[in-house]
Amino acid sequence: VFDYAMAIDLPGSLQLYKGIEGFEGKQFKDVRWLFLRNIFADRLYVRKDSGITSFADLKGKKFCPGIPGSASAAYVMDYNEILGHEIDLVPSALGDAITALKENRIVGMQKSSGLSNMDAALIEVNLTTPLTVIGYSEEDVKKIQERIPYMTFLKREKGSIVEFPDVGPIWEECPIAGAVATAAMPEEVGYQIVKAYVEGFDEVVAAYGPVKGFDPVGDYFKNAGDDVVPAHAGLIRYAKEQGIEVPERFIPPEYKE
Structure with missing residues (x-):
């Protein structure tokens, strides 16, 4: 089950990744960005x-x-x-x-x-x-x-x-909101989730209008600043298949070409 309602914003996921603000002392370096919902x-x-x-x-x-x-x-x-x-x-x-x-x-x-x-x-x-x-x-x-x-x-x-x-x-x-996963999720699973979301995007738009006009893959790499949560290996694989450039700062240590 994928709970789409539980999208998180990038600032919140960065706080978790860094162990700051409300997550002080609870740093979780394995959080990975999966796809963008909207801005x-x-x-x-x-x-x-x-x-x-x-x-x-x-x-x-x-x-x-x-x-x-x-x-x-x-x-x-x-x-x-x-x-x-x-x-x-x-x-x-x-x-x-x-x-x-x-x-x-x-x-x-x-x-x-x-x-x-x-x-x-x-x-x-x-x-x-x-x-x-x-x-x-x-x-x-x-x-x-x-x-x-x-x-x-x-x-x-x-x-x-x-x-x-x-x-x-x-x-x-204007926070970026989206789905996150962990480094423990296999690349193939993350890839299939992102692929299914993109291929079924028209259905998502029909159910939740605010996502209309956003690219769930490319817009993360285009709009996130210098301080980012690493992308999930499955997202990176899908992005590269689509010819989308993935800057080095988004690459997690577990990703292999």
Whole structure:
């Protein structure tokens, strides 16, 4: 059984691989990247009537960074500390955060969303409580990546988010999400999983729209930064068969040509 719902983001798998953050003292060097699901945005939504236009503008304001204990909430809390913005962060369950947003008890909330669209949970909210999206400045991104080099940020140009055509350019934190395995999984098994996923990709898209437009093999090697989780030997074999270049930093010690 392959539980597709349990996809992990690259920052989380890197923390496990390195034994840092929540995995301090629990390093697991045998984790291997299997295939990419999609790239999403840990998006910062605010009430349009708040007048807030950037992450820095949240200084002193009540803002929900996400669900307590979630990786995305922890990242926002880290960024607040790194940048010294002194935001009044209020981690909350999704339903509680939406209620607080409607009642103007918080000015906004972080919600993981597809790259090009508003999260479905906020569509109805936006009808009665107009929202907008804010992002980080280029200077913010530089400071964050000095401390957390494995975080991925993308510059989103004006019109990148369908429901907010006037938003942009902004920088958003955009983690890579996908499936991982271990070095103990045989190359042949990993290869067959990746092959089946790619060959059945149209069926996957029909069931889970946010993966549409992503290359589950090539996009990992193209979009991951300098700090990576090694690829599974089966993924590397499949990629090379397809003529996809696999840079040296992705090659694990167990892989043999």
